[in-house]
Amino acid sequence: EAGVAQSPRYKIIEKRQSVAFWCNPISGHATLYWYQQILGQGPKLLIQFQNNGVVDDSQLPKDRFSAERLKGVDSTLKIQPAKLEDSAVYLCASSLDWGNSYEQYFGPGTRLTVT
């Protein structure tokens, strides 16, 4: 079974530039999550989708971050404009559904460096 796919794996941008990340979850998984993991910290949930609807975006900095999952399958996360403090690994995860959120399968992540 194919895992969660993410691209790109690495990205270096200058502050105030824009960047977008892509995620394709495990086939059949209804729930998709985006996390931000800063070095030395655990993953922090940014946004959670159930199919193509947003379940929780309470920790998403909406002035600069946006995400969508238009067809209920793959998803994109965008940052515009980026700040130095956005340097982190952005992890996408999926689970069968909301009730199975304890067992999330993570992608390899996108390592973002903002200079």
Next chain:
Amino acid sequence: RKEVEQDPGPFNVPEGATVAFNCTYSNSASQSFFWYRQDCRKEPKLLMSVYSSGNEDGRFTAQLNRASQYISLLIRDSKLSDSATYLCVVRDSSYKLIFGSGTRLLVRP
């Protein structure tokens, strides 16, 4: 106060040693508890669930003390391959996972 607190370590132990990690959580309404493992520069993976009665999976034993809001993970007979960061995870009433910052384990030959 952080919602989930862990000792960052590192815990540096020889092969064959027994090592224990602890974790505390602040929200008494938390629903369920887990340990995830994260290898260096890799993604987190579910290691095991934590039940009030305690549970064991091979060399790993997890325990929960709801009264003290405390979770533990015990690893017996440590292997080199156990070297990783162990993330304590709490699921809240809305099924959101809240991750601790992790405890780093280094097992030396």
